[in-house]
Amino acid sequence: MSAYAKELEIAQLAVQRAVILTKRVFHEKAKGTASKDDKSPVTIGDFGAQALIISALKANFPDDEIVAEEEAASLRTDDNLRETIWDLVKATQLSDSPTEAALGGAIADEEAMLTMIDHGSSKGGAKGRIWAIDPIDGTKGFLRGGQYAVCLALMVDGEVQVGVLGCPNLPVDDAAPLTGGMESGQTDEGGRGVLFSAVLGGGATSRPLTTGTLAAQKSIAMRPLTDMTAATFCESVEAGHSAHGDQAEIAKKLGITNPSVRMDSQAKYASIARGAGDIYLRLPVNATYQEKIWDHAAGDLIVREAGGAVTDIHGKRLDFTVGRTLANNKGVVAAPAGVHSQVLTVVQEVLNSK
Incomplete structure (x- = not known):
């Protein structure tokens, strides 16, 4: 037990x-x-x-x-x-x-x-x-x-x-x-x-x-992702919550051809954790916004325990130690552990080119 x-x-x-x-x-x-x-x-x-x-x-x-x-x-x-x-x-x-x-x-x-x-x-x-x-x-x-x-x-x-x-x-x-x-x-x-x-x-x-x-x-468990072109990624419905344009460019660079699936809430974490999807991107829409810990804590653990990796756009683990917000993090990149670094590299390429 x-x-x-x-x-x-x-x-x-x-x-x-x-x-x-x-x-x-x-x-x-x-x-x-x-x-x-x-x-x-x-x-x-x-x-x-x-x-x-x-x-x-x-x-x-x-x-x-x-x-x-x-x-x-x-x-x-x-x-x-x-x-x-x-x-x-x-x-x-x-x-x-x-x-x-x-x-x-x-x-x-x-x-x-x-x-x-x-x-x-x-x-x-x-x-x-x-x-x-x-x-x-x-x-x-x-x-x-x-x-x-x-x-x-x-x-x-x-x-x-x-x-x-x-x-x-x-x-x-x-x-x-x-x-x-x-x-x-x-x-x-x-x-x-x-x-x-x-x-x-x-x-x-x-x-x-x-x-x-x-x-x-x-x-x-997360789905073993051996062919990135077959991946499905989840994103927020609201453009104010995540940068849809940047995410579309990232998907293109990764060779993902499936359309993104937009849904609200931590249902995105749950969906990739059980292999219904593969990647969850939540990219910053402004420099000052801080994510709330209650919007990520449960989903972060469920994805990691299902064989995934969850970081921010800088590759740092989500930090739940600094109060009611994720003040030390920007954005979220969640993917199967075996391809997370590949996804993160492309995320950084796209964001750094702006």
């Missing part, structure tokens, strides 16, 4: 329960919505999922620190929004009774929910046990019925030890190829919904998402 067996189990169950809430929000509130304002389904889902995950972590690991995206100040002055979120949290806890005993720490009332949300205020750093949460990664993907992920990772002294991604709209079949239609119009029904996990040194796995106890898992 892994030294982090309990952490892994709690993380998997907590993410799965949070996914149940986000799916309810989508089906009841999100269809036809196009924005993330203070009353939007994304806001409701973000707060609700974060509260559920933190309640499980605090019940089982009360001394651990937590870095999360949301804080509850706005909910204390908005009765309608707070009550809407509480109703969803309460309903999700009741509907997920098979795992409630394992998770413990059911949220009792609205004030307890706000307290849980505010536990995510850690500044991060290089010492101790710190969890990173992104309750809905890929907000626009969530709204359009495309790819989004519920993300949770445990860092111990700055090293990611446990990573879990709940991807409700990815196909359960690990061999299902990536297609250009994955950025929108997906559904969490009919063979979709995957929970990806990894523990440092223990490999990476996938299993179908359920509404109760955990399903059986399968080991996953």
Whole structure:
């Protein structure tokens, strides 16, 4: 058994329960919505999922620190929004009774929910046990019925030890190829919904998402890439998140002929980890932007445990020791370990020629 067996189990169950809430929000509130304002389904889902995950972590690991995206100040002055979120949290806890005993720490009332949300205020750093949460990664993907992920990772002294991604709209079949239609119009029904996990040194796995106890898992691995021309690479949907033009030039120089697959969230990390794709590029769009640790910690570990290498554009490992952002890194290059250096060389050639 892994030294982090309990952490892994709690993380998997907590993410799965949070996914149940986000799916309810989508089906009841999100269809036809196009924005993330203070009353939007994304806001409701973000707060609700974060509260559920933190309640499980605090019940089982009360001394651990937590870095999360949301804080509850706005909910204390908005009765309608707070009550809407509480109703969803309460309903999700009741509907997920098979795992409630394992998770413990059911949220009792609205004030307890706000307290849980505010536990995510850690500044991060290089010492101790710190969890990173992104309750809905890929907000626009969530709204359009495309790819989004519920993300949770445990860092111990700055090293990611446990990573879990709940991807409700990815196909359960690990061999299902990536297609250009994955950025929108997906559904969490009919063979979709995957929970990806990894523990440092223990490999990476996938299993179908359920509404109760955990399903059986399968080991996953990146696809051996012997012919670069047959590679598929993933990139963000939004041009504001990653430099599409540079990525197209890199693909051309590598001889990749397949069109890139655009999708939101850490579903990109998960997709290449199980061999549905091969390369994930997230190139800087400006000199000052700093990536958030919760957007990369779980995916970084899952890809590395599946046989991949993950660095920034300078070839440095992602550094989770410096707070809530990846302040020491620029961009992301993820690829099978055997070809990562080749991909990185071309990335640097293209970026240095500008």
